[in-house]
Amino acid sequence: MEVAELKFKLQKFPRVKFLCGATPIVYAENISKELGVEVYIKRDDLTGLALGGNKTRKLEFIMGEAIKQKCDTVITAGAVHSNHALQTAAAAKKLNMDVVLVLRGREEDKGNLLMNKLLNADIHIYDVPNSSALRGYMEEIAGELSKKGKKPMIIPVGGSNPIGVLGYLGAVVEIIEQCENLKIDFDYVVCSTSSGGTQAGIFMGFKLLKPEVATLGIGVGDPKEELVEDVENLIINTSKMLDVKENLISKKEIEERTIDGYGFGGYGTIAKEVIDFIRYVAGKEGFYLDPVYTGKAFYGLIDIIKKKNIPKGSRVLFIHTGGLGGLFQYEEIISKMILNYPES
Template identity: 45%
Template sequence: MNNKINIANLPTKIEKLEKISAELGVNIFFKRDDQTGSEVSGNKVRKLEYSIKEAIDQGCDTLITCGGIQSNHARSTAAAAIKAGLSSVLVLRTNEEPEVDGNYFVDRLLGADIRFITSDEYSNSRQEIMESIVKELEKDGRKGYIIPEGASNGVGSLGYINFVKEVLEFEEKSDTKFDTVVVAVGSGGTYAGIHMGNDIYLDGKRRVVGFNVCDTAEFFKEKVKEIIEESKEYLNKKDLEKVNSENMDIIDGYVGDGYALSTQEELNFIWDLAKKEGVILDPVYTGKAMFGLHKEIKKGSFKNSKNILFVHTGGLFGLFPKKNQFEFKS
């Protein structure tokens, strides 16, 4: 699982949230994958390191991917492509002329080739649209490599198998052992990688919990199974024997108003955590997932957890377009 290029700042640090831990009566640690880099910040770059290496090995010169107008993954892909000496085409979902803000602003700064499609086109034909771009590039003597939404596929998930190994190396150097890992689930690849890493390195003995930020828990359990199946061609025989696509723990109920839509309670939670801990969550992924974890701990859903590692997957740029939705009070 070392067939990758090196772009991210790794390993990312782990820090304890002292005030929230005291408030909830359980140790909450953050794995700061929001600090994997500036332009490429977040969890996506761990997956892109593998995807881009495969693209280069196949002789491709252009990365083609998709996402919403404020996609962290699209922005990270545009930046990572430049660092790897490649071009990028971003197929972004929007139904109106977007404001140049947040991730989309950074996409523009990075000079990505941006194509807009409607929500209906995104839902029903984004793969066909990306394949048509591959053919378009071929006419100019170029070769495109398609990366799915969130780099959530077999090769991309390898980045989060290695993430588990990184956590174990931290544990070996410290007195802390994590019994639970928590992560937002938006396209499934990050959760799939951690789930497989738990099986490969820990015989599935840690609890790996996802909070879906769109769709349903059942939808993502099936999606993660598909990603795990895709990943098998990249695993050696010994690791393959350990991987189990069952026993997935994804907690539903915290999608709120929908994907990338924020309730006032969610935004207030992000603001409150920032004031308490000096850590800023994003409104699409980590804000919803941490909000859910906070609620579920109070419900008793994590009564057997002593040390919880929450994966901060980044997304800071996506917060800026929502600045006017916050109800700041003196």
């Protein structure tokens, strides 16, 4: 498919502009020299809504749909550190909508939770083991609001529904146009993955527009089987919505391109190896990864390169999906971990 055709298809969906413009692609020169592989970073941590991150792209389309449906309230869910919840709250406030955040975890006024309070979001915190257990609470709240005459829309965890996936199809268009200007061709495009929407958009977009690019999604501790199933369903349903071939990518291929083994104790676990790695990258390149998503996924990518599963001389683009608030949400654990570092 030509880029123009996908752009035309995307233009048919309602969209709100939240991004400040195309996010930069920067060359990680020091790390690349060490590895013998050219590593570039797509700075989607700089998307521009709240503290930035990948959800802003999904929310451009999701909030476009909310406006189309004349909703006055959005409800979403996640962990207390959820970057998605924060960007959703910021998007809603910008559009003069009400926002209800249904979160799980410990209430501490720091990181993204503090940011959400500064946005005057309506926050409800529950003691449940995982975010899917929050669905029932969201439905209950939506029911109560409807009875009061409000028009709420439930946005799933991570903004990962077919409408949200459109945001990352848009990102692929943006990357390909930037590649033309920068005169670069990437061999690999790699992202972290959790609720699957970013990975589904990246996989689909490159399969449609530049199938010679190898795409990888690196898991951050979620069960691989669930992730593969979610990505497969998202790709099928987004393809239906866009009227493109549904079996664009086989389940086997999604399995092969979904990498696990870099969860470091499971989703949301803050690991010393990852914090050390964040410090290494910051010291080499002057930007921060986050402890829950990009720290683990970029660690995975560098490990894959070191194990020579990506050949020397390749050009690799890593999508920095944001998550900076996580460093502040977990500042106590992180500062204990770095306490014994030698002075540099």
